Amino acid sequence: MKRLLILDDDADIGATIANIARTVGFEAMSVTESESFFAQVDTWSPSHIAIDLVMPEVDGIEVMRRLGGAACPASIIITSGVGSRVLDAAKRSALEHGLRLGGVVSKPFTPAKFRALLAEPGVATDARTGRAERAEVQVDAAMIQAAIVRREFTMAYQPKIACRSAAVIGSEALARWTHPVHGMIPPDRFIVAAERLGLMDPLTVHLFDIALAWFAEIREAQDFVLSFNISRSSLGDIQLADRLARQCADHGVPPGQIILELTETSALADPTTSLDLLTRLRFKGFRLSIDDFGVGYSSIAQLVRLPFSELKIDKSFVFEAASSSEARTIIRTMVNLGHSLDLTVTAEGVEDGEALKILCEAGCDLAQGYHIARPLHASAVQAWLDGRKALA
Ligand code: C2E
Ligand code: CA
Ligand code: CA
Numbered sequence: 426m427k428r429l430l431i432l433d434d435d436a437d438i439g440a441t442i443a444n445i446a447r448t449v450g451f452e453a454m455s456v457t458e459s460e461s462f463f464a465q466v467d468t469w470s471p472s473h474i475a476i477d478l479v480m481p482e483v484d485g486i487e488v489m490r491r492l493g494g495a496a497c498p499a500s501i502i503i504t505s506g507v508g509s510r511v512l513d514a515a516k517r518s519a520l521e522h523g524l525r526l527g528g529v530v531s532k533p534f535t536p537a538k539f540r541a542l543l544a545e546p547g548v549a550t551d552a553r554t555g556r557a558e559r560a561e562v563q564v565d566a567a568m569i570q571a572a573i574v575r576r577e578f579t580m581a582y583q584p585k586i587a588c589r590s591a592a593v594i595g596s597e598a599l600a601r602w603t604h605p606v607h608g609m610i611p612p613d614r615f616i617v618a619a620e621r622l623g624l625m626d627p628l629t630v631h632l633f634d635i636a637l638a639w640f641a642e643i644r645e646a647q648d649f650v651l652s653f654n655i656s657r658s659s660l661g662d663i664q665l666a667d668r669l670a671r672q673c674a675d676h677g678v679p680p681g682q683i684i685l686e687l688t689e690t691s692a693l694a695d696p697t698t699s700l701d702l703l704t705r706l707r708f709k710g711f712r713l714s715i716d717d718f719g720v721g722y723s724s725i726a727q728l729v730r731l732p733f734s735e736l737k738i739d740k741s742f743v744f745e746a747a748s749s750s751e752a753r754t755i756i757r758t759m760v761n762l763g764h765s766l767d768l769t770v771t772a773e774g775v776e777d778g779e780a781l782k783i784l785c786e787a788g789c790d791l792a793q794g795y796h797i798a799r800p801l802h803a804s805a806v807q808a809w810l811d812g813r814k815a816l817a
Contacts, residue, residue: 429543430471431455432462432488433504434480438532442475442504445536449544459483463491471499473527473543478505478515486518493522500527502542504534513741514720520617525563562607564618573631578602580635581800584809585652585771585793588785591817593810595650595684597793598636599800620658629659630668637676639803644682647810652684652714657691661698666705680710684735687713689721700731707732714771719759729766736763740774743794747779757787764788 429446431453433439439455446453454469456462459482465471474492478485489501501524503515512529519526528542572578582596602610619625633653640651659665673680685706703713714735715728719742738759745752756772763770772784775794784792801809 427451427473428469428471429453429473429475430462430465430469430499431475432459432480432483433457433475433477434482435477438477441536442539445539446473446543449540451543459488462488466492466495466497466499473502474499475502475504478503478512486515489515489519489522489524493519493524497524500525502527503529504532505529506532517613520614523621562604562610564610564615566622566624568604569615569619569622569624569628572602572604573627575605577604578628578632578635579803580632580639581802582639582806583793583800584798584806585791586797588781588789588792593647593649593813594791595652596806597652597686597800598632598640598654600632600654616656620656623658625656625658626662626665629656629665630672633669633672634676637672637678640682641676641678643806644678646807650682650684650712651678652686654686654716657688657694660687660691660694660702663702665702666709666711669706669711670709681712684712684714686716686737688716689718689723703732719755725762733766733768735769735771736766738770738772738789740772740794743772743774743780743784744776746783747777753783753787756784756789760788 427450429443429451431439431442433442433455434457436455436457439457443453443455451473454465454471456465466474474497476485476488485503485505492499492501501519503512503519503526505512505515512531516526516529530539530542579601580598581601582598584593584596586593600612600616602612602615604610616625616628619628636651636653640649643649644651655665669683669685670680673683687703706713712734713732714737715733716737717739718736719739736759738756742752742755742759746756760770769790770788771791771793772780772789773793775781775784775792775796777796780794781792781796798809
């Protein structure tokens with residue numbers, strides 16, 4: 426039986442969603458506060474749950490944390506009137522808590538949109554991109570281990586340019602997984618799963634190897650750096666620095682040409698361990714970047730202590746650069762902060778020429794995003810570089 430449980434502090438909206446759900450064959454029930462919500466989760470066993478993120482008495486993120494703790498198997502639909510940045514964070518939080526994410530719907534939504542989301546089992550529409558997302562398979566340890574052995578993971582490479590000169594200065598390696606049955610599984614899903622399953626260390630070694638093999642070839646022809654993402658769970662691994670350095674040596678790549686990207690939250694979660702590990706990575710010659718800067722919580726004091734060389738402004742600020750003066754102020758502040766700490770400042774998520782222009786004017790050093798290039802298949806990078814040279 427398909428059952429939808431709705432948590433929304435606005436009873437009218439809850440009733441509307443319930444009615445829409447009934448028209449597509451659901452049993453539906455709507456509640457306005459968290460106590461009765463959790464009581465219904467336990468006793469009524471909904472197959473689907475719709476949660477409003479912003480409610481006066483309850484915090485939607487806290488609700489998801491509790492659902493995750495109870496290993497709730499329902500498909501979660503996040504409904505909200507908040508901006509894309511918060512929705513993104515909520516999505517990430519749902520996945521981190523091991524919940525099945527059925528979709529994200531931004532308010533106000535049309536009945537048709539909600540109906541479409543519920544009617545096609547497992548197919549949800551991403552609120553920001555409008556793209557249909559596949560039913561989310563549960564990734565387990567055996568799947569990841571098999572994928573490593575069968576070489577199902579590949580890397581895509583997204584070029585990074587200098588804002589002023591437009592010269593290509595490097596590219597970021599982004600993991601891709603095409604499963605023989607389930608098709609494309611997005612990285613923010615399998616990385617989180619690998620972290621939870623304790624498989625991140627072997628996966629990092631495997632992915633870094635793929636990226637280094639590609640990079641060893643292309644760097645002959647191109648003066649280039651390679652950016653590679655390090656998961657937060659690897660920061661507890663004291664052998665990480667040695668292992669990464671050994672892999673570089675095996676491929677004949679100097680660590681100085683590698684930038685390791687760590688998210689702001691992960692790098693600062695445990696400042697003492699991080700400082701040890703990050704310092705060791707620096708000793709090996711790696712450059713370090715703070716990824717997703719601006720969405721975590723860090724104090725300037727902590728940042729100053731840690732040996733970073735690059736700051737990456739989170740894409741949520743870049744998306745809003747053209748439409749929001751607040752976002753522009755934040756960007757300028759981050760650029761100035763980065764420069765005063767002697768960091769290279771990179772913006773990611775540059776989707777159009779206008780955003781690039783704003784970043785340039787704010788003094789940002791490097792830019793990355795769909796406007797410049799999408800993440801490219803390894804075999805397509807050279808052609809893209811050649812095409813750019815022809816244009817210059
Ligand atoms: P990230 O490190 O913040 O990577 C940037 C993400 O933004 C990538 O998503 C990229 O495809 C996307 N992106 C780039 N330009 C644009 C743009 O103009 N607009 C929009 N809307 N998006 C843009 P992707 O490839 O899905 O990766 C998601 C996340 O998964 C990454 O976020 C990173 O945290 C993680 N990840 C990816 N590959 C690896 C990996 O090899 N190791 C680890 N530990 N994490 C990885
Ligand atoms: Ca990154
Ligand atoms: Ca990022």
